[in-house]
Amino acid sequence: MATTITPNQPAPRISKAASEVDERLIVAGPLRRTLNKVFPDHWSFLLGEIALYSFVILLLSGTFLTFYYDPSLSETEYQGIYAPLRGIEMSRAYESSLGISFDVRGGLLIRQIHHWAALLFVASIVVHLLRIFFTGAFRKPRETNWGIGVVLLVLALLMGVTGYTLPDDLLSGTGLRIISAIILSIPVIGTWAHWAIFDGDFVGDVIIGRFYILHVLILPAVILALIALHLLLLIKQKHTQFPGPGRTEHNVVGNRLFPAFAGKATALFFIVFGLCAALGGLVQINPFWLWGPYNPAQVSAGSQPDWYIGFLDGSTRLFPAWDINLPGDYTIPALFWPTVVIAGLMFTLLALYPQIERKLTGDTASHHLLQRPRDVPVRTSIGAMALMFYGVLWLSGGNDLIADKFDISLNAMTWFGRIGCVVLPPIAYMVTYRICLGLQRHDREVLEHGIETGVIRRLPSGEFIEVHQPLGPVDEHGHGQLTYAGAPVPKRMNQVGGARRAIKGFFKPIEQPSDVELEAQRERRGLAAAEADREVTSGRPSEGGRPSEGGRPQDPRD
Amino acid sequence: MSTTNPSSDAPTTEGRFAGLRARFGGRSAGSPASAARARRRSKQRRRMTNVAGLMAALVLTGVGYSAIAPANAADDAASGQSSAEAAGQALYERSCISCHGSNLQGVADRGPSLIGVGEASVYFQVHTGRMPLVRQEADAARKPPVFSDAEIEQLMAYVQANGGGPTLPSGDLRDGDLAEGGELFRLNCASCHNFVGEGGALSSGKAAPSLEDANDMEIYAAMLSGPENMPVFGDNQLSPEEKRSIIDYVQTLKEQADPGGAGIGRAGPVSEGLVIWVVGIGALLFGIFWMGTKA
């Protein structure tokens, strides 16, 4: 829309191109709405982005790999550049993977970036999930998003498994054999399921090809759709935020999308990409030319799946030899429970947790403010308990390596895992619960009695007291009257402006002589005059304060 | 031994004899002081006599024993030993006999019989320092060898001569087919020693060791002799050519670079998972602390 402009005014110009676009698509309003969206900028809200960017890196690097990989199990004899395998029979899948690593310029780098990004993808999903869990962001209205997230986690695991099986090397082939055994162990339909998936007995001719299509087409399509839905819900429902000054259940405080938030988000993408590229070059991952091609009669000591499947390897190692023999000579194999059942139970409980908690607490209200983990000790302790259980299983997945490197008996490691996974979680629950209560009590104590300043004063009566800095108005007994509102309670004097202006600079102090002089002048003139210049506010928006600072002086600019 | 009494001089010859006469002869001592002196002198005399008598008895006993005691086996010149075997026997009896017996027959609950283990086994165990064993435990670990190469040769000669068994090969121990060695290694060895020979855990505290420090001959000798829980790979099972192929593969892999960056122990997904959590998530957490707010 070209407008006539009065000269000498800073005039808003709309370019011809922009007008052409808007006349056809009418995007100006939605665009402005998007640019103005407010996102809270706590550091823990960036974890989900790491997962998103890892996925983008996976898509990019993976596409490159598909140009060279051949998902075929037909046997061939290797005559390539890697001498220790020359003349060895292997599948085309393995041979083409060797080709990517040794015969494609930069192929090894891209392949390693892909694998590291895959490990990072699942790790960042897990960290993100833990943040959501411990802050209660999954409560109404976000239960669906939580469920989508859990499904994304499971799909990420499946992507990983189908992906690392593609080179058909000794390590992943051993894992494939175990997958075959797991499918066989399903009661009633196990053998039928196996024949359907493998088109017959292990190994068959089709499994790598099917894994390939799952890995590059079906699963990524589902994941992309779910990510889109996940983000759409996030945008629609708006991000949660921690309680604090000016923050309510009916608003969001933070940065607008453009330019600050978008800038940081883009920067994080480059940082994640840079990290994956650096890892892809500096640290070798899955050197399958050393493992050799898969052969059902060969295996290596210390065979483990990638870290995110490690907990299932651990549960399989720990579960005792308990077959269930049913009448009619039917058997429920022991392998069924620590793989299918445990994984199924864990992920089902995880996905349904919002509903479970809702049932147990009776809390049916919508929540957009987060909770500090200490304020929900039961949930936090349940989480710690679950993490301890997961951790023992995860550790047990590598128990033979630990036994070897640390000179511990392998049998003892197995027993440690068996007993530990039952005994340690309740201990973790109790310890976490007490810690949460302790932290809560300390918060309320500081609210009531003020911050301990560390200044000791001797009263005329001879008694020594420590001077406390109250956080707000006090009653006649000297007790504070502020109630706990879910926000972090300041516990150090510099958090309430009791310290000098912080020294600027991250690695080196940036001394601005003029500022230091000004500061000294102000102090000479007295605090009252200084307050006029400084920005100690009440934090209330109506008085022009900044709610995220809540009465503190400006943060340093870095 | 002189007394501290300043009035006591070193006894004169006459005084000495006087003391003796006083003891063995009649009572010719005079004053109490001289009598005391005489008594002191006689005490000294008694002591010296005792010592002399004791020493004489000891010497007599020793001479008698060596005359009566059975002849040392090393003195048996009738067996026709080479000097290496003889030296080896001397070493054996100094360091090995308490667990392996005087005739290589072994001692119950301490050491197995060495009959039939051959020089290959001796070379492996002693050159890797496993023997002499420090203590009885799940399995013997490699440690700096106690014996020099020459001494090991002597021990090998002794045990081979008295028990027989597999002998060491000669020539280039890497003269084989590299790729075939890889196939054989993965089929026979990787399940215990890991796909590159990093080692692995066995049951109940035992471990298949890393091949990092093993030289060609040690690997050959191990395959041939089947130390402790390792199975025996005789030459009819793995031919000498096949053994050389395996050694070629193992040693080539050890010297081989890791083209993808740091090898992180070539241990598989466990170390990779550790790296992604410690380095990857760690670095990114640092990054987002920096980027975001903490309030």
Next chain:
Amino acid sequence: MSKDERAGSRPDDEAGPLHGGPDEDYTPEQLATMDREELNRLGARYDGVEVLHVDPPPAPGSALEKQAERQVSLAFGIAGLFALAFAVVYFGSGWFLPTWQWGSDDNGWSAFYTPFIGVCMGGALLFLGVGMVLFVKKLLPHETAVQDKHDGSHFDRTTTAATLMGGVDRVGFPRRKMIGRSLGFAGGALGLVLIAPIGGLIKNPNKGNPLGTTEWAEGIRLVRLDGSPIRPGDQEPGSLETVFPAVPGGNLAADAATMLIRLRPEQMSRLQPRQGQSDFGYGDYVAYSKICTHAGCPVSLYEQETSRILCPCHQSQFDVIQGAKPVFGPATRPLPELPITLDDEGYFVARSDYIEAVGPTYWNRERI
């Protein structure tokens, strides 16, 4: 938007949020009098966003700003240098630099090619990101904004419900039973059609009992990896050899790998074979399936002194003296034993196939 001035065009209706901005409240002339910042705030307020406080960036031209600009530019500069280094090494290797192709005996340039280009690529991307973060933190104003959240609208709920239910009512399925039933029938049948291709995946796993049979049969020789047959004198006591059936593809068959173990005299004296299988071995030789009965890994760690066969995957341990019975770990069934004997030429042959299914347990393993 330019007004359509042809005859018959209607002026814009009363606009809600979905129909564009409040043009009637703010004429173009009014908007032209506002500067960029005011328009920015106006639009934000219209979207429910209130900018509470702006922490201004360093003053233009100040030392602090110059320093920040230098830092940001330095970061971008380093990123560019890394990227250039990447390009030079990536394209130049094999051209004016040594080749990038790594033969396994190389310890030089080609062995460091991937780490080098990885560091360059990573550095370039990382410093680009770092520069952007520095820019945002040091050179942009720090703005704190508040945005209102909309709750659900009762108006919306009621009207939407009415629209939906009105439509449903007009369609009238509950009334039109015959249509409903016939549609249900068609839908169900069409569903069958759609999932039929998946049905094509279903195969009968019991036909021919493939899980319960292997390539072994009476008279099939035991051979090594290289195909050579085995005599009883070939192995030492306390040894383990992996053997395959002497059939085409025998060394690649998933379930046929077998461990031929020659026991030591001490082990022979304590031998307790499984019931009915005391004659399955030959002399001091026994043959057990190499496929673990837990999850199918090759078992293969033979501890000749403790007589245990350890599986590296989940640490099941089988006692070879007790008929490969599981004594530790998650395995429940002993390793199947292959009955062996010698043929006329003195080589080991199988007397029959395994008498039970090899490998992991499944639902109807005992019935076949």
